[in-house]
Amino acid sequence: MTSLLAASARGLTKSFGRGDTLVHALRGVDLDLPAGRFTAIMGPSGSGKSTLMHCLAGLDQPTTGSVQVAGQALEGMDDDALTRFRRDHVGFVFQAFNLLPMLSAEQNIWLPTELSGLAARDRGRQLQQRFAGIVETLGLTARLGHRPAELSGGQQQRVAIARALLSAPAIVFADEPTGNLDSASSAEVLSLLRQSVRELGQTVVMVTHETEAARYADDVVVLADGQVTERREVAA
Numbered sequence: 239m240t241s242l243l244a245a246s247a248r249g250l251t252k253s254f255g256r257g258d259t260l261v262h263a264l265r266g267v268d269l270d271l272p273a274g275r276f277t278a279i280m281g282p283s284g285s286g287k288s289t290l291m292h293c294l295a296g297l298d299q300p301t302t303g304s305v306q307v308a309g310q311a312l313e314g315m316d317d318d319a320l321t322r323f324r325r326d327h328v329g330f331v332f333q334a335f336n337l338l339p340m341l342s343a344e345q346n347i348w349l350p351t352e353l354s355g356l357a358a359r360d361r362g363r364q365l366q367q368r369f370a371g372i373v374e375t376l377g378l379t380a381r382l383g384h385r386p387a388e389l390s391g392g393q394q395q396r397v398a399i400a401r402a403l404l405s406a407p408a409i410v411f412a413d414e415p416t417g418n419l420d421s422a423s424s425a426e427v428l429s430l431l432r433q434s435v436r437e438l439g440q441t442v443v444m445v446t447h448e449t450e451a452a453r454y455a456d457d458v459v460v461l462a463d464g465q466v467t468e469r470r471e472v473a474a
């Protein structure tokens with residue numbers, strides 16, 4: 239039985255610099271990311287985790303190799319096409335939350351779908367319904383009118399997760415999503431990411447160097463020196 243793939247990479251290499259400063263950040267990565275699962279990409283500092291995520295998310299181009307996300311091949315896309323691809327198919331959650339300070343939580347959550355025109359086309363009010371479900375799942379109902387400065391770090395990250403989930407992207411990429419959080423808020427954010435996979439069917443790929451964080455994932459991919467050295471399922 240073959241499971242549906244949210245993304246796949248074949249023969250990915252990525253080099254930076256030249257001559258004395260040449261760095262091989264990725265040295266031939268083959269990877270399949272099944273849809274509807276929570277995958278943690280782990281490995282020591284400098285092993286290539288962020289570079290791999292950037293290539294999978296269309297934020298950077300590999301030196302060689304191919305990436306497919308949601309059935310689309312990314313190679314050959316120019317910057318405009320990659321921007322549209324990210325807007326239409328990818329959600330991001332960053333360590334630094336990246337919320338706009340002058341907007342309320344609710345306005346922050348809606349911003350990308352409004353900018354992309356998706357919200358204006360929401361004739362069947364499906365996005366409205368999805369918004370209500372996500373906000374309830376993430377426990378944000380009572381915080382929607384607050385600005386980021388009036389929220390804790392964990393609450394701000396929950397707003398960022400809601401923002402990433404609203405358009406039901408093919409993949410949500412989370413880059414060290416708990417890097418700025420204390421352990422209680424980290425556990426909460428990781429549980430909510432897992433819940434978004436279990437209850438909303440979302441595909442989530444998280445880069446982390448924290449062993450504790452990987453316990454919440456379904457699958458762990460370990461990188462070392464630009465190569466995948468291990469791939470395992472996390473015991474339930």
Ligand SMILES: Nc1ncnc2c1ncn2[C@@H]1O[C@H](COP(=O)(O)OP(=O)(O)OP(=O)(O)O)[C@@H](O)[C@H]1O
Nearest residue numbers: 254255261263282283284285286287288289290447
């Ligand atoms: N823009 C760049 N220019 C030059 N070298 C880079 C660039 N980005 C990454 N590298 C190098 O590529 C290698 C892999 O970096 P990458 O950031 O992908 O690792 P990482 O596993 O995410 O590390 P960390 O956990 O510290 O964030 C490192 O040696 C890094 O110095």
